Amino acid sequence: MSTQTAPGQEGTARRAQRLAYTSWIEQTCRNDPGARTALRNGLRRDLDSAHVRPMHRLITPWLPTQRTASDAEQRAYYTVAAMIASQPRSGYPRNEDPGTGNAPDTAPEPAAHDTDQPRDNAPAAHTSRYGASLGTAFALAVIGGPGRDRDMRQSTAESRLNLLTRQSANGLHRHLPASVRYLRDLDVPIDWAQLLDDLIAWPVHSGRISRRWLQDYYRRLNENTRAKTDEADQQQQATQDPHTDI
Numbered sequence: 001m002s003t004q005t006a007p008g009q010e011g012t013a014r015r016a017q018r019l020a021y022t023s024w025i026e027q028t029c030r031n032d033p034g035a036r037t038a039l040r041n042g043l044r045r046d047l048d049s050a051h052v053r054p055m056h057r058l059i060t061p062w063l064p065t066q067r068t069a070s071d072a073e074q075r076a077y078y079t080v081a082a083m084i085a086s087q088p089r090s091g092y093p094r095n096e097d098p099g100t101g102n103a104p105d106t107a108p109e110p111a112a113h114d115t116d117q118p119r120d121n122a123p124a125a126h127t128s129r130y131g132a133s134l135g136t137a138f139a140l141a142v143i144g145g146p147g148r149d150r151d152m153r154q155s156t157a158e159s160r161l162n163l164l165t166r167q168s169a170n171g172l173h174r175h176l177p178a179s180v181r182y183l184r185d186l187d188v189p190i191d192w193a194q195l196l197d198d199l200i201a202w203p204v205h206s207g208r209i210s211r212r213w214l215q216d217y218y219r220r221l222n223e224n225t226r227a228k229t230d231e232a233d234q235q236q237q238a239t240q241d242p243h244t245d246i
Contacts, residue, residue: 131194139220
C-alpha cells in the first residue's frame with residue numbers, strides 16, 4: 001500500500017531542502033575562500049563553461065538523485081550558489097562553526113530519494129511552505145532598516161523589479177545577479193531558498209512568480225505607509241488630548 005504526500009507537505013519538504021542547500025553554500029563560502037572563489041567565478045556562465053567546472057564538486061551532490069534534473073533546474077542551483085558567493089563576505093551568517101575553518105571536500109550526503117524531500121540535517125520542523133520573495137526584498141530596500149547607511153530609491157526599485165519580471169529564463173539569469181548584489185550591498189536580506197525555488201519554476205510559471213513579486217513589493221510598501229500613518233495619528237491625538245490633573 002503506497003502513501004501519498006499532501007501538496008502542502010511536499011511544499012514544506014521542498015523548502016526545507018532548499019534551505020539546507022543554500023545554508024550549506026553560505027557556510028562553505030564563509031569558511032573556505034577557495035570554494036567561494038570557485039563558485040563566484042561561475043556567475044553568469046553557461047553550465048558547460050570551463051569556469052563552471054570547479055563548481056561541480058560542490059553542487060552536484062545536492063542535485064536530484066531519483067530523476068534527471070533539467071538544465072533549467074541545474075542552472076538555478078548554480079546561479080544561486082554563484083550569487084551567494086558574490087555577496088560581501090560580511091553578509092554570511094556566523095551561527096555555525098565547523099571548527100576547521102574549511103569546507104569539506106564534498107557536500108553532505110544528499111537524501112537517498114529526491115531532493116524535494118528534506119535531508120536529515122534540514123530544518124524540516126516548523127518550516128513554512130513559502131519564504132520571502134524578491135519583491136519583499138526590494139520593498140525592504142526602499143523602506144530602510146536600523147543601522148543601514150543608505151536605502152534604494154522607490155523609482156529604482158520599481159524599475160529593477162519590473163525589468164526582472166519581464167525577462168525570459170535566460171534574461172533573468174543575466175540580469176538578476178546585478179540586482180541581488182545591489183540589495184546585498186544595502187544589507188537587505190535575500191531568501192536564497194525561495195529565490196532558488198522561483199528560478200527553478202520560472203520557465204513554466206514566470207507569470208505567476210512575477211505577479212507574486214510585484215504584489216509582495218507593493219503590499220509591503222503599503223503596510224509600511226499605513227504603519228507610519230497610524231503612528232502619526234496617535235502622536236497627533238496625544239498632543240491634542242493631553243492628560244491634566246484636576
